Amino acid sequence: MGLVLRATKTGEADRVLLLLTPTGLVSAIAKGALRLRSKLFSGTALFCYSEFTLFERKNLQVVDEVTEQEVFWGLREDVDAMALAMYFAELAALLSPAGTEADAQLRLLLNCLYFLSTHKQPPRRLKAIYELRALSLAGFMPDLVACADCVRYEGGDFCLDVPHGRLYCAACAQKRGLDCNLDASALAAMRYIVFSEDAKLFSFSLSEGSTERLGALAEQWTLYSINRPLRSLDFLHSVWGIENTGTVLLPEERP
Ligand SMILES: [Zn+2]
Incomplete structure (x- = not known):
């Protein structure tokens, strides 16, 4: 297969x-x-x-x-969905899974294509789910358990420090001169995507505003982990009418 x-x-x-x-x-x-x-x-x-x-x-x-x-017919009649599917495909190829990981990556991608082609989940939400889950399976999992400095688990906004993959609560982020980029629900969703079992992966609710925050961070995390520009992402941005964020850091700029 x-x-x-x-x-x-x-x-x-x-x-x-x-x-x-x-x-x-x-x-x-x-x-x-x-x-x-x-x-x-x-x-x-x-x-x-x-x-x-x-x-x-x-x-x-x-x-x-x-x-x-x-065949995922629904993709063929919807350019927004097709552009996202092409991005998923480029990511899947780059992550180049082998062994048992390949089976998990394949099931994840098939599920995402199913929801995308049947319009059962909004594309922006599917994008964040696929990015975070596929990267976590491939070993690029951000440390979302608790604040890396004070072990605070929840309450208020948090900051995911993308270059280090570490989480900070608002107070600790401020001490480090970092801005918060996750509200409580976006953080809960991120943890859910990374830690939930396969069967429940797609069943969580999230407001539009938090989905946007989650989406921006999932994309940054992807670009940082992959460490190279993705042509299919540029194409997706142009189809969706989003400006490129240009967040890829060259190796010498990486901490
Ligand atoms: Zn803290």
Whole structure:
């Protein structure tokens, strides 16, 4: 089973695929897949979740047969959703999960695409959920348990110090010259996304204002953890009408 993260035309009518499978990323080529009558045409399209039969030829994985299981039609008719799905795909490919992590990353992405394509969750909320959860699975988990200085767990605003991945309460943040960037509900949501079990991940409520704060911070945390600009994020910003924040720090500026 594999989810098509990337499908690039090559040659006359072939597709080079990047698949996320339960054991990791797999590159494969689907010969003649772009010919309309090809039996590989629909199952190898971007964001298809399909069962692939592959064989190896000269160190290349070649698609022999494909049976589509989930197509996420809703993405194809909604440019906002498609732009977000492309961002998810770029992140998933960059995180390059392997072993048991790959299975968890695949399930997370399939769930996000399901909610996105069926419009059952707002895209901005899904973006924050995917970013924080995918990064946490990949080992980039911010320390959200309590204030790093005084161990305060809740009450009032907090500051997530992105470059250090540490949390501070309002008083300790002020002593350090840091501004608060999380209200109580955004912090609760962030903890929920990072710590909740899979089955409950998508079931929390959050006001629009707190979702915005959570979204901004989740994106900063992503850019900082990934440490490189993401083309799909620039595209998403242009589609959603958001200005680029330019928060990527070059390695020499990192503390
Ligand atoms: Zn404190």
